[in-house]
Amino acid sequence: MSLFRLGIAALIAACATSTVEARDYRFSDAHLHFVDFFQESAGLDDLVANMAAANIEHVMLSGIPVAKKWHEDEPKRPRYYAGDDANAYWYSATDTLIAHAYNKLPAEQRRRFHPFLSGFNPNDKNADALVRKTLELDPGLWQGIGEIFTRHDDLTALIEGDTPRANNEALSRIYHLAAEYDLPVMLHSNITSKRERNPLYLPEIEEPLRNHPSVRFIWAHAGTSMEIHRHQTKLDFLLPTLERMLKTYPNLYIDLSWTVAHPYLLDKEGNPDPEWVRLVSSYPARFMLGSDVVGRFDSLKEYMDSFVPFLDALPADVAQKVAHDNFLAVLPRTVQAELAEQQPSAE
Known part of the structure; x- marks a missing residue:
């Protein structure tokens, strides 16, 4: 075993030794959809x-920017966007549902919920006017933009219209608006296709990172998807690509939800991957967790x-940042200030 790998093994062993007593994590869910693909x-x-059962203190509260059609020729209502071949379509009313839910919350609860706006067509250069x-x-309700669906494997194929790209002109106008309002942007942009074993679509996410340095981009699932994994199992180029990008783009943040836990963070036996432990420890402020649930919350x-x-x-301080703090740190500065004021002062 190389000295480098011995060092990583020693790091994990040391962390494990220091956590004989289980850590009590408080979570922020950085990726949650209040409604499903039928806006329910x-x-x-x-x-x-x-949230109480899962020890989740804060959630990103977003809609779903598309609705799945129940086609005239389908005798049974589909239960998911992949349930049949009927199309999906861009659905702006999803933001109305999110705003309504947020405004129903008691005032003391609202500080825990962080609405993200998503109901627009990312191919339409009118979208920024709608978002504005x-x-x-x-005023002051919306704390982020997203999840924006661009390349999203089979879902992209079902959505009516052209394939959205993270680097198209319509979204560039959205990014300028995000910078103006100090809003983070969550992007779903697959790093590759189901078949290509290389970062085929990487330039589409790198261009906005480079051209909009004042925008805090959250890359959903680190560019992965369940459909990619069904065909390719694991992308060997993902970790070195992320390492280069995190070094190059200080405005890049990584959402570790759903398709990243397995097979990247943890192996088949549930053991932490040393290389991912090293990567996250090297960039302790740049990773966050999410559930990516859609409209149902029992999981x-x-x-x-x-x-x-x-x-x-992970080291204890890094773990708490990833589990809880990093999501809050990308929210608008006014929101961060309000949260800081609401923290009980230390005696």
Whole structure:
């Protein structure tokens, strides 16, 4: 074994030794959809109850920017966007549903919920005007933009219209607006296709990172997807690519939700991957966790708990940043200031 790998093994062993007593994590869920692909939800009461069960203090509250069609020729209503071959279409009313849910929350609860605006067509150069109007209708309500769907494997094929790209002109106008309003942007932009074993679409995410340095970009699932993994199992180029990008782009943040836990953070036996422990430890402010649930919340605890073996392999201060703090740190500065004021002062 090389000295480098011995060092990594020693780091993990030291972290494990220091966590004989289980750590008590507080979570921020940086990737949660309040509604599903039919714009339906289990509701606020269910979400709040499951947040309590999962020890989740803060959530990103977003809609779904598309709605799945129940086609005239389909005898049974689909349960998911991949349930049949019917199209999906861009659905701007999803933001109305999010705003309505947020405004129903008791005032003391609202500090825990962070609405992200997503209901626009990312191929339409009119989209920034719609987003600006939505921001102006509810000043101070929206705390981010996304999840923006660009390349999203089979879902992209189902959405009516052209394939969205993270580096198209319509989205460039959105990024300028995000910078103006100090809003983070969550992008779903697959790093490759189902078949290509190389970072085929990487330039599409790198261009906005380079051209919009004042925008804080959250890359959903680090560019991976479940459909990619069905065909390729694991992308060997992902970790070195992320390492280069994190070094190059200080405005890049990585969402570790869903398709990143396995097979990257943890192996088949549930053991932390030493290389990912090293990467996250090297950039302790740049990673965050999410569940990526869609409209149903009873699996929140299961999803967040699945990250615990990886968090336990990190230094304690880094683990708490990844589990809780980093998501809050990308929110608008006014929101961060309000959260800081609401923290109880130390006696």
